[in-house]
Amino acid sequence: MNWLTRLIPSIGKEGDGAKTKKSKVPDGLWNNCPACEAILYQPELEKSLFVCPKCDHHLRVGAKTRLAIFLDNGDFEEFGSKLKAKNILNFKDTKTYEQRIKDAVSATGENEAIVTASGKLRGIDIIVAAFEFRFLGGSMGGVVGTKFVLAVERAISEHKPFVCFSTSGGARMQESMISLMQMAKTAAALEKLKEAKLPYISIMIDPIYGGVSASLAMLGDINIAEPGALVGFAGRRVIEQTVRVDLPDNFQKSEFLLEHGAIDMIVPRAQLRSTVARLIGKLYKNS
């Protein structure tokens, strides 16, 4: 917490909300880079696609902002947005699951932790999904899995390439086994996409762990990560507690993933549009 956020509590930590919810309040015009603490001016930040001009840190952005900066003219047509989670297990910890969902809906304006849409990327019609990390840590419950499958099935029926921006803490504890099975469900749908000979570009956004890392995020025909993204199966803290070793600074970062063969490339945000369009252009023949 720094002087600026203390003075102006309305500042969103993750710098979201630029395109979809035009910031009307002047309060929200200033922000801090979480990496280098530089003071950033919101309109400048929008122009740099929420990448810190001082240190190149890629700030987190919400799902809709993500889609807007990725797709032609920022246009997309969302589908499946009405689907909402139910508390099937009647899960309750310090709060009920219903209450947690309600809080997440009002904090994000989304009904779930993933947004699915169709749009154009440099003129190519694509189906695209983006996780909303601010919605319960982007965790994957039954509805997230269902929306992901809907998107994949739409890609198949409309014969379009599929792109997913993943960012997620992993499974959603409140749905326990229902959540775990979404890993298999999403992986199964991606096998169908493969059979249909349609490309799946998986774009890894900071951070991805557990159930989302160990399913849909790693299954891209091409795996791309933004610079500095943390992606792993087990979190750093869990590993440190289990094996009691000092982990290298770059552990589980994009650069580490590239070095160990888990991803094809690291692509800065400003080059994602052109890179993904080029890759799809080579893999996909629109018949």
Add this chain to the structure above:
Amino acid sequence: MSNQFLEFEKPLADILDKIDALRGASMGDVSLLKEIQSLESEEEKLRKKIFSKLSIWQKVQVARHPKRPHISDFIPRLFNDFDELHGDRQFADDASIIGGLASFEDIPVMIVGHEKGRETSEKVKRNFGMAQPEGYRKAKRLFKLAERFSLPVITFIDTAGAYPGVEGEERGQSEAIAQNLAIMSQLKTPIIVIVTGEGGSGGALAIGVGDHIAIFEHAIYSVASPEACASIVWRSSENAPDAAEAMKVSAQELIKIGIVDEIITEPSGGAHRDYDEMASLVKKSMIDALSKLNQLSTEELLERRYQRLLRIGS
């Protein structure tokens, strides 16, 4: 011996100790033999009573019981001519997952399952049943082999989870698990999954996608261990019993929401009381499941497997 009893099994251990003592002293004394018999029936009654109303947290303890039967106990009781197959052909042989070819009722099958190990040295060798990427990749290799030769696959799940370590991350733990989910969802041969003890997280599911999912009466299956869930949600692993209840980890709860298809009854007092009886109950379940699945064409099998996954959570 008595250190092999769980806290709520202690009343049973006390009676069994008495019986042992009387046996040693009896030397054919008729009155003592009668006493032994009455203690035995008392133990049986108490055992049934305790095990008929275990709390979910008690089930967690039964599922992790030090004497819980493992895949190594089932293989000789269920199969003939087991030929263990080793290695992922890329990096190593992970002993936390056992796999190989065997005969079941005279038909060749592929078996894959977690092995936690029992004695300390074996536990270490088997990494307590927590697989590294090479374990899942060995499983994947065996699944593909089974598919090519149309062998039914039978998997036995008993793991706290995939191993969280530096090397695992370097070698792509996430990718190894993800690939297995993808491949199993489309594997063109029947897959029977049996959760025998602890079904922990992605490390369990990585060999757990199939056509018939059975679970032992006192086994558990959850998205994360109760301890891990508690430290995430309650911020303290001491809330593990609360987490186990909230996640509804028991077989009885999981069948209600369609995660599993069948509960395999355990012998009175739990699977650890009678390996032979447990194995014969498993055998019956396997025969039924295989004969049902054998009636389906490959297309029907795969469509059924896919639809079953789609239903969960939608």
